[in-house]
Amino acid sequence: MNEQQQQAILTLSLMAAFADGGKNESERAEIKRIADALAGEGSINIAALYQDVLLKRVTIASAAAALTTPETQQLAFEMAVCVCDSDGLQSTAEKAFLEELRGALALDQQQASAYSQQAEAVAAVPVATASDSAAPTTADTPRTVVVPEAVAAGYASTMSEAEMDQAILKASILNGALELLPESLSTMAIIPLQMKLVYRIGKSYDFELDRGHIKDFLATLGVGLTSQYLEQAGRKLLGGLLGKVGGGFLRGLGKQAVSSGMSFASTYALGHVARRYYAGGRSFSSEMLRASFDNVLAEAKGLQSRYLPEMQARARTLDSAQIVDLVRQG
DSSP states (O other): OOHHHHHHHHHHHHHHHTTTSOOOHHHHHHHHHHHHHHGGGSSSOHHHHHHHHHTTOSOHHHHHTTOOSHHHHHHHHHHHHHHHHTTSSOOHHHHHHHHHHHHHHTOOHHHHHHHHHHHHHHHTOOSOOTTTTOOOOOOOOOOOOOOTHHHHHTOOOSSOHHHHHHHHHHHHHHHHHHHHSSOHHHHHHHHHHHHHHHHHHHHHTTOOOOHHHHHHHHHHHTOOHHHHHHHHHHHHHHTTOTTOOTHHHHHHHHHTHHHHHHHHHHHHHHHHHHHHHHHTTSOOOHHHHHHHHHHHHHHHHHHHHHHHHHHHHHHHHOOGGGHHHHHHHO
16 A cells, blocks of 8 residues: 555545534544644654645545555545444434445445444444453453552442453453454454443442443543544554455564554553542542543553563454454453
8 A cells, every 4th residue: 555545545534533523622632633643653744634634625536536446445435434433323424424435435335334334333332241240260460550549438349459450451452452453343343342341340339331421531531532543543554554464464463563552551541540530439530530541551551562462362363253242242
């Protein structure tokens, strides 16, 4: 894939992020931050692409025209679908955008619809599962985060500290593994799995959370849903992994090692901050939550190399054709 094709796909992904017209100022700022961050990954001026999209200086037709192979056309559509679904089911405006994009890319309607339905199925998986009350069995976990708030505030978890540590670590390794896979749908699965982790932690402290609360909690920490998918998928695209199959995946494991730490670290930090928050009776301010998240995120990045072999091993066991079932099981 050449630079012009990468640029076209990123442009269409940014257009998908704004397709519903409902992004507020903080969400726009977060997407701009991601565009600025991705600009350092290669020679493409992604910050300029962001401005072109925001000011409507580019159209679906003009971006799609740069994609002349079936592979790049399909990948562009898949990324756009996942961007639209990353923060929930597609709105009417997003559906219209995707249909226009499908036509511009000359994709088969049945094939495009099948992929869109897959992504919708991932986005619609409930945060609660039948196994929410089941305790993990492995106790070999790092004990780097101490949570005395549970005792002080009188909020006790139904999980022991070792079980909580293991649940967070297991979810972090799984999400790091998903980021190693070349399929766009695998990247999208990271977000609902993070939401399910927060749900499980909150429930263990007797807080019954809904999807809206969890989305607000993530947003408070600076973990935007749309922007997170854009960052993960954008790095994979620029790194030459996204869309590859077979040998390309195995060769990409080492190359993608640094990027995979992003999902591992963000999930790890998210889990431990959620633990502190619900153990403390949800009494932390937004500023305290964000500071806590930033601190644990820095710590988690230091653990990446330690757990990279486990992420790689887990990635080799994942069946990308069963992503929906994987998210459903949590």
